[in-house]
Amino acid sequence: MAQATRKRPVAKTEDAAVSARIAAQSHFRILRLGTPFQPRLDALAKTQDWYNWAGYRAPHSLRDEELEYFAIRSQAALFDISPMTKYRIEGPDAEAFLDRVTLRDVTKLRPGRVHYTAWCDDEGFVLDDGTLFRLSPTRFRLCSQERHLPWLLDSAIGFDVVVKEETEAVAGLALQGPTSFAVLRDAGFAGVEKLKIFDLADFPHDGGTVTISRTGFTGDLGYELFVPADKALSLWDRLMTAGELRGIRAIGYTALNRARLEAGLIVANGDFTTAEHAIRADRLRRPDEIGLGFMIDPEKAHFNGRRAILEARARRKLRHVLVGLEVEGNIPAEHAIVYHKKHQEVGLVSAAMWSPMAKRNIAIASLARPYGDTVVEDLWVEIYAMRELQYQKLMKRAKVVARPFIKLDRRIANPPADF
Amino acid sequence: MTSFDAIVIGAGHNGLVAAATLAKAGRKVLVLEAGSEVGGAARTEEFAPGFRASSIAHLLNRLHPDVVKTLELEKHGLQFARADFLPSVALSKDGPALMLHGAYGEVLTGANSSEQSAWKDLRAQLLRYAGILKPFLSRRPPDLAGMSLMETAGLGQTALALKKLGKEDMRDFLRVLLTNVADLLDEQLEDIRLKGLLAFDATLGSHLGPRSPTSLLGLYYRLAGETGGAAGAQVLPQGGMGAVVAAIRAAAEKAGVTIRTSIAVARIIVEKGRAVGVTLDTGEELRARTVVSAINPATTFLDLVGPREIDTGFVRKVRNIRMKGDAAKLHLALDRPPQFTGADAAAHKGRLVIAPSPDHVERAFNPCKYGEFSPEPVMEITLPSLADPSLAPDGACVLSAVVQYAPYALKEGWVAGKPKFLEAIMARLEAYAPGIGKSIVHAELLTPADIEARYRMPGGHWHHGESQADQMLISRPVSGWSGYDTPLEGLFLAGAGSHPGGGVSGAPGLNAARRIIAMRG
Numbered sequence: 001m002a003q004a005t006r007k008r009p010v011a012k013t014e015d016a017a018v019s020a021r022i023a024a025q026s027h028f029r030i031l032r033l034g035t036p037f038q039p040r041l042d043a044l045a046k047t048q049d050w051y052n053w054a055g056y057r058a059p060h061s062l063r064d065e066e067l068e069y070f071a072i073r074s075q076a077a078l079f080d081i082s083p084m085t086k087y088r089i090e091g092p093d094a095e096a097f098l099d100r101v102t103l104r105d106v107t108k109l110r111p112g113r114v115h116y117t118a119w120c121d122d123e124g125f126v127l128d129d130g131t132l133f134r135l136s137p138t139r140f141r142l143c144s145q146e147r148h149l150p151w152l153l154d155s156a157i158g159f160d161v162v163v164k165e166e167t168e169a170v171a172g173l174a175l176q177g178p179t180s181f182a183v184l185r186d187a188g189f190a191g192v193e194k195l196k197i198f199d200l201a202d203f204p205h206d207g208g209t210v211t212i213s214r215t216g217f218t219g220d221l222g223y224e225l226f227v228p229a230d231k232a233l234s235l236w237d238r239l240m241t242a243g244e245l246r247g248i249r250a251i252g253y254t255a256l257n258r259a260r261l262e263a264g265l266i267v268a269n270g271d272f273t274t275a276e277h278a279i280r281a282d283r284l285r286r287p288d289e290i291g292l293g294f295m296i297d298p299e300k301a302h303f304n305g306r307r308a309i310l311e312a313r314a315r316r317k318l319r320h321v322l323v324g325l326e327v328e329g330n331i332p333a334e335h336a337i338v339y340h341k342k343h344q345e346v347g348l349v350s351a352a353m354w355s356p357m358a359k360r361n362i363a364i365a366s367l368a369r370p371y372g373d374t375v376v377e378d379l380w381v382e383i384y385a386m387r388e389l390q391y392q393k394l395m396k397r398a399k400v401v402a403r404p405f406i407k408l409d410r411r412i413a414n415p416p417a418d419f
Numbered sequence: 420m421t422s423f424d425a426i427v428i429g430a431g432h433n434g435l436v437a438a439a440t441l442a443k444a445g446r447k448v449l450v451l452e453a454g455s456e457v458g459g460a461a462r463t464e465e466f467a468p469g470f471r472a473s474s475i476a477h478l479l480n481r482l483h484p485d486v487v488k489t490l491e492l493e494k495h496g497l498q499f500a501r502a503d504f505l506p507s508v509a510l511s512k513d514g515p516a517l518m519l520h521g522a523y524g525e526v527l528t529g530a531n532s533s534e535q536s537a538w539k540d541l542r543a544q545l546l547r548y549a550g551i552l553k554p555f556l557s558r559r560p561p562d563l564a565g566m567s568l569m570e571t572a573g574l575g576q577t578a579l580a581l582k583k584l585g586k587e588d589m590r591d592f593l594r595v596l597l598t599n600v601a602d603l604l605d606e607q608l609e610d611i612r613l614k615g616l617l618a619f620d621a622t623l624g625s626h627l628g629p630r631s632p633t634s635l636l637g638l639y640y641r642l643a644g645e646t647g648g649a650a651g652a653q654v655l656p657q658g659g660m661g662a663v664v665a666a667i668r669a670a671a672e673k674a675g676v677t678i679r680t681s682i683a684v685a686r687i688i689v690e691k692g693r694a695v696g697v698t699l700d701t702g703e704e705l706r707a708r709t710v711v712s713a714i715n716p717a718t719t720f721l722d723l724v725g726p727r728e729i730d731t732g733f734v735r736k737v738r739n740i741r742m743k744g745d746a747a748k749l750h751l752a753l754d755r756p757p758q759f760t761g762a763d764a765a766a767h768k769g770r771l772v773i774a775p776s777p778d779h780v781e782r783a784f785n786p787c788k789y790g791e792f793s794p795e796p797v798m799e800i801t802l803p804s805l806a807d808p809s810l811a812p813d814g815a816c817v818l819s820a821v822v823q824y825a826p827y828a829l830k831e832g833w834v835a836g837k838p839k840f841l842e843a844i845m846a847r848l849e850a851y852a853p854g855i856g857k858s859i860v861h862a863e864l865l866t867p868a869d870i871e872a873r874y875r876m877p878g879g880h881w882h883h884g885e886s887q888a889d890q891m892l893i894s895r896p897v898s899g900w901s902g903y904d905t906p907l908e909g910l911f912l913a914g915a916g917s918h919p920g921g922g923v924s925g926a927p928g929l930n931a932a933r934r935i936i937a938m939r940g
Contacts, residue, residue, distance in 0.1 A: 100727055121731075122731070122733055122906070151731060155731040158725055158727060302727060302728050306692060307730070307906055307908075
């Protein structure tokens with residue numbers, strides 16, 4: 001025994017290596033990571049209503065959901081998007097690599113532009129959707145809900161490209177709302193008025209640079225800002241100071257979620273289940289089944305899932321369709337079952353609300369074809385309204401309508417309006 | 420310029436079988452071979468002045484009867500009679516050898532009577548069980564996504580065959596199916612020489628030891644092959660393996676196949692998800708409706724097609740095919756025939772195996788797991804010039820041996836390791852055939868690294884992918900694409916990397932051609 005416990009030099013190095021490894025893996029000691037903006041969020045978080053966004057502590061709300069929602073639509077709302085997964089993709093083959101991985105034609109995405117895209121596995125099932133930022137001819141940033149590093153690295157085989165996760169290194173803010181342009185201008189970002197929708201440019205900030213794009217998840221005038229994590233707080237303060245008289249307000253996800261629903265935008269693992277998360281075989285979705293069919297370009301170079309997607313189209317193997325619904329009445333149809341002729345189950349509502357902007361009761365639903373596709377008449381949703389400790393079952397007529405549910409001219413107006 | 424319906428890449432025996440079968444069905448077929456000769460690893464080559472040997476495959480034991488029939492190979496001079504069947508000889512350093520005569524031991528000599536009767540039972544059982552699996556060799560693996568009526572019927576027949584075994588036998592079949600060969604041998608046999616021979620045969624050409632789970636499948640795979648209508652029978656073709664390929668080539672050319680050698684394919688041309696032809700390394704483009712790749716699946720997809728034209732998941736699967744060879748090939752030019760201890764003249768013309776016991780085979784396997792070669796390797800030896808004097812000068816002798824275990828990724832590297840491994844092999848040979856060392860005129864040892872370079876077999880693996888349970892049937896070469904067609908329309912696989920696998924069987928080539936014909940490709 002004495003011999004066994006005596007430490008030899010070799011064993012000591014091994015021990016040191018093990019302790020170093022353990023020290024490097026201390027992430028599990030923190031249940032939810034904070035983002036680079038956490039000190040500011042913590043100071044504002046009156047509701048202490050947190051949720052888990054990709055391992056980060058993110059607010060559902062900070063003070064009042066209603067005020068936060070109306071900040072998006074009437075003032076300027078500041079939302080921390082740092083937990084969003086971000087990949088830096090760089091190299092001579094970056095364009096070809098992304099063109100193979102993602103659905104839309106990346107050769108048509110010019111430097112200084114952003115597009116919304118999605119990517120699929122071999123069977124054409126959607127792995128995720130996200131935004132692709134072309135920072136230069138050979139440098140991109142891909143933002144998404146889920147993590148995809150192994151998939152991206154394996155996809156990089158045969159391409160001269162470097163893929164790096166930069167979720168932690170880069171902090172992100174969404175500044176959305178009618179006064180967002182004025183806030184940026186007043187904060188001193190000269191030239192920001194030149195940004196058209198889906199444009200991006202670099203601006204000096206605190207001895208470094210901030211990348212500002214005219215993008216967002218609200219259907220409103222708005223911008224997204226990306227900075228190195230160590231410049232995060234100074235950026236927050238710069239915006240908050242400049243926006244004070246323009247009604248700037250930090251918001252949580254509940255408000256944003258309403259705005260995005262009005263804009264008709266979908267959320268991965270909210271409105272559809274991503275391929276790597278789906279356990280049940282019938283939960284997988286091809287782009288055509290979640291309203292992303294417009295991204296498919298059979299004429300572009302080969303992309304993941306191409307064979308399966310085109311085959312599914314040719315053989316009519318598409319089983320689902322994602323639609324916008326307008327529901328009679330004013331009770332949100334959240335997670336309601338959709339019926340045809342009031343008795344046959346044909347789908348489920350994934351998100352619903354009374355829209356203060358559209359003044360309509362709106363919803364996003366997934367339906368089993370042909371319902372929602374060729375059969376759009378006689379659809380109903382079953383809403384359970386809780387009224388003084390009793391459910392009242394409401395069968396409400398639902399009409400398939402176009403998304404987005406609201407269209408705001410200020411979102412794309414050039415130059416952006418000064419409010 | 421002549422246009423072709425199909426271009427076959429690689430004139431290994433499977434490529435030639437596929438080409439001949441397609442041509443017989445009326446296709447105009449062009450075969451492109453990068454090497455200067457056809458045959459791939461099934462050639463007869465001169466390795467020293469006046470000495471010739473079968474390059475890699477040296478024994479014929481599984482040329483599929485459907486291939487013989489379809490290509491009418493008997494008309495092209497390929498005929499084997501019972502008298503040609505080679506015995507297997509378990510060599511001993513001291514004492515007489517144990518011999519399996521006829522088709523894999525119809526008669527056992529050199530063992531006591533109780534062992535003989537035990538062997539009779541075990542042999543019958545092995546053949547019975549291998550017979551259940553045998554029909555799978557000659558058809559596509561079942562297509563789980565959309566099974567055709569024919570496929571369902573085929574599976575039904577297998578179920579029926581299982582049922583016919585009877586309850587006890589069926590249970591035993593299922594019990595041992597994925598077991599290791601050593602346990603089964605220990606259950607039924609006593610003689611470690613016999614057990615050593617069987618343990619060697621079960622693990623030959625794979626990264627398994629006799630105690631590795633599933634190692635029994637290797638024995639079934641061997642016994643699912645047949646020669647001259649007899650399961651498990653083996654022959655040494657006159658003129659070496661090159662003669663077999665010559666017969667297949669003759670059949671192909673008679674059917675109208677054009678064969679061009681020393682033509683390397685640089686790329687498979689893909690347009691809109693469809694393979695439409697090939698680009699040669701000279702830059703020349705050749706187009707055809709169907710492209711058949713009878714070379715390694717990884718080379719096909721990662722090098723010739725390239726990852727850009729296929730999906731990430733498929734690239735993953737192809738890269739994960741395990742294909743690191745463990746077998747080396749030894750060719751000795753001897754100035755006189757060697758004398759193996761305890762072996763008579765008939766034994767010398769047979770397949771001589773140095774694998775004294777299952778333990779010995781297992782110990783030979785152990786170091787290869789850690790990137791080292793066996794210090795006491797196991798091997799199968801043939802002396803082809805004894806029956807075919809044309810292979811060696813008068814009075815001289817050719818020794819051809821497959822030697823295990825020689826891991827492809829040798830830790831010290833094969834430049835440094837090769838002379839040491841040759842020394843280890845020679846020490847074993849000297850122990851079993853005293854004086855053999857002094858008779859060597861020339862020695863050629865092909866390590867997996869050499870085999871990779873010379874025969875374009877990644878990993879130096881002759882089966883173009885480990886032949887283990889997880890890379891068989893519906894998982895060969897990769898799951899989802901085991902039926903010879905590929906994610907690229909118009910591109911088919913026809914080599915040993917596809918089901919049923921390696922060995923000079925022609926089955927992958929034949930099955931692929933049948934599939935192409937069925938798809939009207």
